[in-house]
Amino acid sequence: MSSPHARRGGPPLLAPALAWAALTIVAAVLHPGTRPGADPAGTLALLRDHPVSAQLSALALLASAAPFAVWVATAHHRLHRLGLRVAGPTLGLAGGLLAAAALVMSGAAQWAAVAAAVPGGEAAVAGLNGLSFALGGPAFVVMVGLLLAGCSVPTLLAGLVPRGLAWAGLVLAAVAVVAVVGMAVPPLQYLLPVVRFGGLVWLVWFSAVLPVSRRRVAEPEVVA
Numbered sequence: 001m002s003s004p005h006a007r008r009g010g011p012p013l014l015a016p017a018l019a020w021a022a023l024t025i026v027a028a029v030l031h032p033g034t035r036p037g038a039d040p041a042g043t044l045a046l047l048r049d050h051p052v053s054a055q056l057s058a059l060a061l062l063a064s065a066a067p068f069a070v071w072v073a074t075a076h077h078r079l080h081r082l083g084l085r086v087a088g089p090t091l092g093l094a095g096g097l098l099a100a101a102a103l104v105m106s107g108a109a110q111w112a113a114v115a116a117a118v119p120g121g122e123a124a125v126a127g128l129n130g131l132s133f134a135l136g137g138p139a140f141v142v143m144v145g146l147l148l149a150g151c152s153v154p155t156l157l158a159g160l161v162p163r164g165l166a167w168a169g170l171v172l173a174a175v176a177v178v179a180v181v182g183m184a185v186p187p188l189q190y191l192l193p194v195v196r197f198g199g200l201v202w203l204v205w206f207s208a209v210l211p212v213s214r215r216r217v218a219e220p221e222v223v224a
Helices: 014-030 040-049 051-081 087-115 122-158 163-183 186-209
Strands: 005-007 214-216
Touching: 014 051, 014 186, 040 051, 040 122, 051 087, 051 122, 051 186, 087 122, 122 163, 122 186, 163 186
Parallel strands: none
Antiparallel strands: 005 214
16 A cells, blocks of 8 residues: 655635635725716716725725735646646636736726716716726626636546535636626626626635645555
C-alpha cells in the first residue's frame, strides 16, 4: 500500500469572497435607482438629486473588481494545485478576469454618468447609464456563468465539493446564458440579479468548503 501525500492548496479563498460580497451589496444599496431605457431627463434628475450615493455606488462597484480578481486567481491556483489540470479551471479564470474587467468599466461609466448629469446632458447620461448597465449586467453575468461552470464541472467530477453546490453552480451558469438575452428581451433582465446575487452566495459557499489539500492514495485492489 502506498503512503498518501497531500497537495497544498494555496492561499485562502474566503477573505476575497467576503470582501467582494460586501462591496457588491454596498454598491447595490447605494445605487440611486437608474434603469436602462428610462426617460433620459428623469435619469439625469435622479443623478443630480443623489450625486453622492451614485458616486459611492460607482466607487464600490469599481473597487469590488479587485477582491473578485484576487478570488478568481486564487481559485484557479487552488484547483490547479489540487490536481485539476483540465480545461475547466482555465475557462473559469478567463471568465472571471473578464467579469472583473466588466465591473471596473461599469463602475467607471456610472461615475462618468454622474459627472455628465448637467443641464443639456440627457443624451450623455443615457448613453453612459446604458453602458454601465450592459457591462455590469449582461456582460458581467455571462462571464460569471463561465466562471461558475469552470469551477463546478471539475470539482463535481473529482468529488471535491458537495454535489448540490456543484449543480447549483451549473444551474446558475445556465441561467446566465438565458439572462444575457435580456439585452434584447427586457423581461429576461429580471434574471440578472438571480445570477449576480446567487453567484455571490455560491462563491462564498464554494470558498468555505473547497479543501485546501487533497490526499491521494493508491486505488484498492479489486477482489474477483
